[in-house]
Amino acid sequence: MSSSSDNARNLLRQLGQALKLDKLDLDESNTARLVFDDRITVDFEADPDKPYLHAYAVLCALPKDDSARARLLEGLLSECLVMPGDLPVRIVVDRSIGMLLLSVPIPTDKIEFEPFEKKIGALVNLTEEWMTRLERGEFGETSNKNAENESPGHSSLAI
Secondary structure: OOOHHHHHHHHHHHHHHHOOOOOOOOOOOOEEEEEEOOOEEEEEEEOOOOOEEEEEEEEEEOOOOHHHHHHHHHHHHHOOOOOOOOOOOEEEEEOOOOEEEEEEEEEOOOOOHHHHHHHHHHHHHHHHHHHHHHHHOOOOOHHHHHHHHHOOOOOOOOO
16 A cells, blocks of 8 residues: 555656656655746645645735735635635645745545646636735725725725
8 A cells, every 4th residue: 555645746746747847746855846937836745644735825925014914814804715616725824934825635545636637727726816816906805896986095905
């Protein structure tokens, strides 16, 4: 029986081949990284003891200003955070690096390559969409468009 790290390695190697990369594999720390268009970074961490490969993508740096950070988080929480398909995405505030992430735990003992590839593609697409919305200051704005028109003091989330 193969270990969970071996299963994760196999999935990543197949993903690397599908993306026509020379090599995509876990390093000695059980991590790997993919960068798309010099804009989107997807990191992978394999749990050596449990059958999970965690994929996560950086959305943005957390604002340093407490008020801006609170508005950002409130805007995210006010959204309907239903993720596409069966993508079990979590929003993660990583205080240690000061970043906002999207994270997807992937059970490596129960997944074939095609569904794995689709999950990673969906994570990349969702990350790109949310990064664009964050750059435009749209989070929390969809429910407040009318209030913005009536209230000239309302400001968008600028990061």
